[in-house]
Amino acid sequence: MKGYRSYIALIVVLFGALVLLEYLRPKPVDWTHSYSRVDKIPFGTxxxxxxxxxxxxxxxxxxxxxxxxxxxxxxxxxxxxxxxxxxxxxxxxxxxxxxxxxxxxxxxxxxxxxxxxxxxxxxxxxxxxxxxxxxxxxxxxxxxxxxxxxxxxxxxxxxxxxxxxxxxxxxxxxxxxxxxxxxxxxxxxxxxxxxxxxxxxxxxxxxxxxxxxxxxxxxxxxxxxxxxxxxxxxxxxxxxxxSVFRVLMRHEPLTWAYYVALASMILFLLFKSKRTQRVIPVIEPPRNTTLDFVKAISSLYFNNGDHKNIAEKKIAYFMEHLRLHHHITTNTWNEELQEKIVAKTGADEALIANIFNLVNSIWQSNSIGAQTLIMLNNYLEDFYRQTAIKPKAHA
CATH class of the missing domain: 3.40.50 (Rossmann fold)
Structure with missing residues (x-):
């Protein structure tokens, strides 16, 4: 029964919110031609x-x-x-x-x-x-x-x-x-x-x-x-x-049938809730995908030796890192974005300038050498170290 308390509470809260919204919602004008003396609608009397x-x-x-x-x-x-x-x-x-x-x-x-x-x-x-x-x-x-x-x-x-x-x-x-x-x-x-x-x-x-x-x-x-x-x-x-139950209440057999059905439903809910155990979910440990990413990049470099392709992958990963961890939009690659990265991440301004210059150079080149790829990797690693969240020191 304890396992159902949270669900019951949620249902009660949602029902209360629905009733409140319905109560506060502006009532539409009822244009029914009722002609009834109790109706204050336009076409009542x-x-x-x-x-x-x-x-x-x-x-x-x-x-x-x-x-x-x-x-x-x-x-x-x-x-x-x-x-x-x-x-x-x-x-x-x-x-x-x-x-x-x-x-x-x-x-x-x-x-x-x-x-x-x-x-x-x-x-x-x-x-x-x-x-x-x-x-x-x-x-x-x-x-x-x-x-x-x-x-x-x-x-x-x-x-x-x-x-x-x-x-x-x-x-x-x-x-x-x-x-x-x-x-x-x-x-x-x-x-x-x-x-x-x-x-x-x-x-x-x-x-x-x-x-x-x-x-x-x-x-x-x-x-x-x-x-x-x-x-x-x-x-x-x-x-x-x-009354919506006027037919049931008018005939005694139907009245007893209604009460028996209502009591049976209540008993079923009570016994069913006690005997049924909530399903225990299987929680899988979080999977570390970093190693898969490293293997994919290593395999790409080993098989093709395409330095620019690897550099572009690192640049894309760098932009994704900015969006996910620092909430910086990277739709436009310009000086305004460069200033925003320095302001939000606290990274060294010269390092960010080097990254931007090198990225622009890679994008404009048809191919790059291994040294350029190594330089890009070093710049990005420096950035990740500088912007890493440091644990608070204990007093």
């Missing part, structure tokens, strides 16, 4: 939900986290039912419950880009895509306002418009500057449906960034001052459906 008590003074605003049918089973539920979604989804059962709710004299407000077939067919309206994000298609106004103030909502979607049916009693409440209808109210029994195709106009971006909260407040003010039921079910589902 947190700001509008906070304004609801002011739009309906003295009346409760209740969040709904269950299907339409479940809420409206009781006839005691009365008031305004508000939906703001990307798409309004309702099957035949939910649609019938909603129609009965409005028939009793209540109101339903729906702002969405698309609507279920059951509702659209019953209320006899259709939606069409404009296929354009021009200013006219995203600039909207209320037909009931005499001055017709224009409001502009974000242009990151293809806007839709409504095909109203006057024979069905549809009342036009809003249009865009292109002349297309985007807001109507539809009578049903004793109540009204309010249909709007610009849900982005009710988001935080519209109310806070564009500072046009007046549009959302005016649209909702068409509803009477009654209790409000704010739908969140179509956005985030039920409250109990948020």
């Amino acid at each position: 947190y700001a509008l939900y906070e304004l609801m008590p002011g739009i309906f003074p003295g009346k409760p605003v209740q969040e709904v986290r269950e299907p339409i049918y479940n809420l409206l089973q009781s006839d005691k539920i009365n008031g305004n039912y508000v939906f703001i979604n990307s798409y309004f989804e309702a099957d035949s059962v939910d649609t019938n419950a909603l129609l009965d709710f409005v028939d009793r004299g209540n109101q339903v407000f729906i702002a969405a880009e698309g609507f279920s077939v059951f509702l659209a067919d019953t209320l006899q309206f259709e939606t069409e895509d404009l296929g354009s994000t021009s200013p006219d298609s995203t600039s909207i106004y209320f037909t009931s306002q005499p001055k017709r103030k224009v409001y502009t909502y974000p242009k990151n979607i293809e806007p839709t418009y409504l095909l109203a049916n006057k024979k069905a009693g549809h009342v036009v409440l809003g249009r865009n500057r292109a002349g297309y209808i985007n807001f109507i109210k539809v009578p049903f029994g004793k109540g009204w449906f309010y249909i709007n195709t610009a849900p982005l106009a009710f988001t935080n971006y519209q109310l806070i960034t564009l500072k046009q909260s007046e549009y959302a407040a005016t649209a909702l003010s068409h509803l009477p001052v009654q209790p409000v039921y704010w739908d969140e079910y179509q956005k985030v589902g039920r409250v109990e459906d948020q």
Whole structure:
């Protein structure tokens, strides 16, 4: 177990560093069209939900986290039912419950880009895509306002418009500057449906960034001052459906299977860590390559007798020595490099000058004699002795 402590500590440190980096990293803007009242992202509806008590003074605003049918089973539920979604989804059962709710004299407000077939067919309206994000298609106004103030909502979607049916009693409440209808109210029994195709106009971006909260407040003010039921079910589902283990915890056999698997994994890690011995690495002694280098040079000299070739090898080794041991770049062979070698190594200035002169002479010659090679070797050996690290004297 002791052998794993260093690895465990390393993993913990790395995980902590990752968490810290993730915490300090600037959060990117989330442009998801959530329309949820708890989201403060641009296309959430947190700001509008906070304004609801002011739009309906003295009346409760209740969040709904269950299907339409479940809420409206009781006839005691009365008031305004508000939906703001990307798409309004309702099957035949939910649609019938909603129609009965409005028939009793209540109101339903729906702002969405698309609507279920059951509702659209019953209320006899259709939606069409404009296929354009021009200013006219995203600039909207209320037909009931005499001055017709224009409001502009974000242009990151293809806007839709409504095909109203006057024979069905549809009342036009809003249009865009292109002349297309985007807001109507539809009578049903004793109540009204309010249909709007610009849900982005009710988001935080519209109310806070564009500072046009007046549009959302005016649209909702068409509803009477009654209790409000704010739908969140179509956005985030039920409250109990948020746990990733909801299926396991809902059924007792699956719950026990999960706990047994978790306990088995813990036991396996504990016993495995005690019984497994860390592999002992084989450490080979450092190999001395100096003798190999000497043999290679000696063999080259013995076989070919090419003094210049050997001299160039010694010069290359000298430059490598400067780079590795003194951290001196040898890309350019000039007076500046000569001065840098003297300053960094502390070698005799005359010795360095002799080395530079001799090296330049060798490079310019087609061939050199044995005496020149010996002279170069002596100069370099003197340099290595002068620049060798001396052990500290003990007091």
